[in-house]
Amino acid sequence: MADLSLRQIKKSYGNLKILHGIDLDIKSGEFIVFVGPSGCGKSTLLRTIAGLEEITSGELSIAGEVVNDVPPSKRGIAMVFQSYALYPHMTVYDNMAFGMKIAREEKSEIDRRVRQAAEILQLTNYLDRLPKAMSGGQRQRVAIGRAIVRNPKVFLFDEPLSNLDAALRVATRIEIAKLKESMPDTTMIYVTHDQVEAMTLADRIVVLKDGRVEQVGSPMELYHHPGNLFVAQFIGSPAMNIVPATIDKAGDNTVITQVGGRKTNVPVATPADAAGTRISFGVRPEDLRVASGETALFEGRVDYVEQLGEVQMVYLDIGIADQPLVVKLPGNADVKRNSTMKVDADADTLHIFDPEGRSYARTQNTAKAA
Amino acid sequence: MANSTGKSFLGRFGVHIAVLVFVTIWTIPTLGILVSSLRDKDQIIASGWWNAFSSSSQTEAGRLPPASAQIEKDGKFVIEGNIFEEGQERNISAFGLRSAAPTEYEAGAVADLGDGVSLQLDEDGSFVMSSPVAFEGERGQRVYYESSAPPRFTTENYETVLFSEGIGRSFMNSLTVTVPATVIPIMIAAFAAYALAWMRFPGRALIIAVIIGLLVVPLQMALIPLLQLYNGVALFFGVPSKTYLGIWLAHTGFGLPFAIYLLRSYMAGLPRELMESARIDGASDFEIFIKIVLPLSFPVLASFAIFQFLWVWNDLLVAIVFLGSGSDQLVLTGKLNALLGSRGGDWEILTTSAFITIIVPLIVFFSLQRYFVRGLLAGSVKGG
Numbered sequence: 161m162a163d164l165s166l167r168q169i170k171k172s173y174g175n176l177k178i179l180h181g182i183d184l185d186i187k188s189g190e191f192i193v194f195v196g197p198s199g200c201g202k203s204t205l206l207r208t209i210a211g212l213e214e215i216t217s218g219e220l221s222i223a224g225e226v227v228n229d230v231p232p233s234k235r236g237i238a239m240v241f242q243s244y245a246l247y248p249h250m251t252v253y254d255n256m257a258f259g260m261k262i263a264r265e266e267k268s269e270i271d272r273r274v275r276q277a278a279e280i281l282q283l284t285n286y287l288d289r290l291p292k293a294m295s296g297g298q299r300q301r302v303a304i305g306r307a308i309v310r311n312p313k314v315f316l317f318d319e320p321l322s323n324l325d326a327a328l329r330v331a332t333r334i335e336i337a338k339l340k341e342s343m344p345d346t347t348m349i350y351v352t353h354d355q356v357e358a359m360t361l362a363d364r365i366v367v368l369k370d371g372r373v374e375q376v377g378s379p380m381e382l383y384h385h386p387g388n389l390f391v392a393q394f395i396g397s398p399a400m401n402i403v404p405a406t407i408d409k410a411g412d413n414t415v416i417t418q419v420g421g422r423k424t425n426v427p428v429a430t431p432a433d434a435a436g437t438r439i440s441f442g443v444r445p446e447d448l449r450v451a452s453g454e455t456a457l458f459e460g461r462v463d464y465v466e467q468l469g470e471v472q473m474v475y476l477d478i479g480i481a482d483q484p485l486v487v488k489l490p491g492n493a494d495v496k497r498n499s500t501m502k503v504d505a506d507a508d509t510l511h512i513f514d515p516e517g518r519s520y521a522r523t524q525n526t527a528k529a530a
Numbered sequence: 531m532a533n534s535t536g537k538s539f540l541g542r543f544g545v546h547i548a549v550l551v552f553v554t555i556w557t558i559p560t561l562g563i564l565v566s567s568l569r570d571k572d573q574i575i576a577s578g579w580w581n582a583f584s585s586s587s588q589t590e591a592g593r594l595p596p597a598s599a600q601i602e603k604d605g606k607f608v609i610e611g612n613i614f615e616e617g618q619e620r621n622i623s624a625f626g627l628r629s630a631a632p633t634e635y636e637a638g639a640v641a642d643l644g645d646g647v648s649l650q651l652d653e654d655g656s657f658v659m660s661s662p663v664a665f666e667g668e669r670g671q672r673v674y675y676e677s678s679a680p681p682r683f684t685t686e687n688y689e690t691v692l693f694s695e696g697i698g699r700s701f702m703n704s705l706t707v708t709v710p711a712t713v714i715p716i717m718i719a720a721f722a723a724y725a726l727a728w729m730r731f732p733g734r735a736l737i738i739a740v741i742i743g744l745l746v747v748p749l750q751m752a753l754i755p756l757l758q759l760y761n762g763v764a765l766f767f768g769v770p771s772k773t774y775l776g777i778w779l780a781h782t783g784f785g786l787p788f789a790i791y792l793l794r795s796y797m798a799g800l801p802r803e804l805m806e807s808a809r810i811d812g813a814s815d816f817e818i819f820i821k822i823v824l825p826l827s828f829p830v831l832a833s834f835a836i837f838q839f840l841w842v843w844n845d846l847l848v849a850i851v852f853l854g855s856g857s858d859q860l861v862l863t864g865k866l867n868a869l870l871g872s873r874g875g876d877w878e879i880l881t882t883s884a885f886i887t888i889i890v891p892l893i894v895f896f897s898l899q900r901y902f903v904r905g906l907l908a909g910s911v912k913g914g
Contacts, residue, residue, distance in 0.1 A: 233810060233811065234812075239806075241803040245807040247804065258811050258821075310810075
């Protein structure tokens with residue numbers, strides 16, 4: 161129901177700058193996930209959108225209206241906190257009805273909305289309970305219910321799953337995804353440091369680092385076409401392997417020289433004057449496979465193997481100190497420690513990054529892979 | 531958590547023993563006062579309160595009726611009767627005729643007084659004195675006896691103290707001082723504490739610093755200047771300077787720094803997300819305070835109420851300075867002090883007054899102590 165637009169949003173506490181000018185457009189009904197390492201400013205950004213933090217400079221508008229100085233309650237938002245933030249002395253019903261009671265809405269309307277939300281979240285049997293008599297997952301559902309009752313234009317989630325245990329986290333994640341499906345018009349903004357949540361929930365992911373937007377895009381875009389080294393290593397687990405290389409031949413189809421002199425063809429366009437530039441060469445562990453023929457991308461000694469059952473992580477020593485090459489192989493592959501292994505990857509899964517860490521634009525014919 | 535008090539059985543045992551010892555030390559004097567206040571005033575003097583449930587014995591002197599009560603019987607002159615008045619339940623264990631040997635004869639034995647005169651004194655106090663010749667004289671025979679009385683408990687002391695000694699009136703005076711002097715600072719401090727904990731305004735840190743500083747100002751320093759101020763105000767408006775309103779304000783002022791400090795620390799520790807959530811829900815600062823912070827702060831409000839109530843209830847100094855000594859303004863502590871001077875030997879008065887004085891603090895403590903247990907926050911945040 162509401163577009164959001166952020167224009168050069170800056171936030172600082174005294175001399176400490178947290179956000180360095182965030183520009184972002186969020187379309188109505190989108191599910192946006194802010195993701196980044198701790199301290200990157202993602203929670204602060206969410207709180208400025210909520211109105212809990214003042215914006216130092218810049219312009220925030222919701223549904224075309226500038227809301228910089230509008231109090232949180234008038235912004236048409238609802239927020240779900242990491243710690244649930246349920247009012248401990250009120251029953252579940254009163255927790256959910258609190259906002260409407262403050263707004264002095266009619267009793268029958270309050271009752272209808274609370275029961276409707278409770279129905280959606282299967283909380284009907286718990287309406288008379290106090291929060292302390294409920295489990296973590298139930299409490300989080302109450303917090304979500306409290307947000308639903310407000311019937312917000314924008315739903316804000318601040319790491320809602322990080323206090324739950326692993327099994328409950330998966331279940332609640334699916335519930336949130338279904339909730340989004342049932343409310344297609346509601347914009348949702350979700351903050352997390354967990355890339356799995358980001359990948360599974362988001363329409364678009366906003367990767368933040370040190371108060372700056374690193375990249376905005378759909379999960380698959382970010383996975384297949386990371387805009388820079390940081391995103392490349394942040395999205396995906398285990399992280400992308402990065403090894404130093406030099407551009408041998410620039411052009412539409414670049415040839416690079418890796419450490420050890422091995423030449424590799426990468427289907428990425430580089431500017432003509434880029435030959436000789438020292439670059440970073442990246443390939444994801446899951447894109448690597450044991451080489452069948454003579455040609456191989458890397459060759460190294462198996463330093464260590466982590467067997468996870470369905471897959472195994474093979475750490476190859478390819479001659480770069482303290483930086484093993486991680487290869488994700490099927491769990492049943494026969495790998496012997498200290499043996500020599502050759503690995504290969506498809507050309508269109510290779511990434512190269514310029515000295516500043518930005519990725520070179522991929523040539524058209526392979527972009528459709530996204 | 532099960533082992534938080536001590537790692538071993540021995541450790542926990544030690545803790546329990548220590549607790550028991552402290553509880554006993556604290557309880558015994560109180561119990562003594564209670565028991566004493568309920569005893570007969572003569573028995574208080576005769577034996578300690580720990581003997582209250584056994585008969586108390588005391589040696590007394592009595593005088594038998596004079597010669598005019600004698601009758602002639604079988605050729606002998608006899609004086610009969612009971613040395614106890616009607617209704618007194620006492621048992622005589624021994625008696626004597628000289629003060630030097632008050633327990634010379636067993637009860638029921640016959641004492642020989644010489645010249646054929648004999649005296650028999652029974653356990654129940656009945657006596658028979660017989661003589662071959664007529665008794666003479668205005669004064670009867672002096673008898674010493676050791677008697678024991680069964681324990682006797684009574685509320686007479688309370689009736690005496692409450693209605694004749696003026697303790698009842700002082701009790702009401704104390705309540706009149708204490709209840710408002712507890713409620714007013716809590717109300718002011720709760721608002722102030724919320725503002726200082728959760729509202730942003732310039733100078734907040736300075737105000738907090740000043741309040742912390744005021745914590746260490748001794749009350750005695752302010753007494754005389756404050757009294758002068760009161761006198762000035764009273765003179766200006768032509769009203770008395772020693773009033774209940776005056777002492778309420780004085781106690782409020784003396785209690786506020788600690789109240790604000792205590793309440794602020796507690797409120798500042800409430801989860802910030804609660805306030806933010808309420809703000810998103812549209813609650814104003816006032817509504818957050820009334821509907822969220824105040825209910826959650828109940829434990830600390832209760833504990834401060836106990837502190838302030840006890841302090842004001844037990845206060846003598848401020849009451850002496852700011853209230854008059856007439857019966858309409860004299861508080862319990864002042865009254866006790868006065869009684870100590872005028873009735874210092876009358877233990878039944880003192881113990882009873884003392885117990886009336888501590889009964890209110892006891893009720894306050896036991897009725898509010900469950901709020902010391904900070905269970906109210908459980909469930910609000912993770913790990914709560």
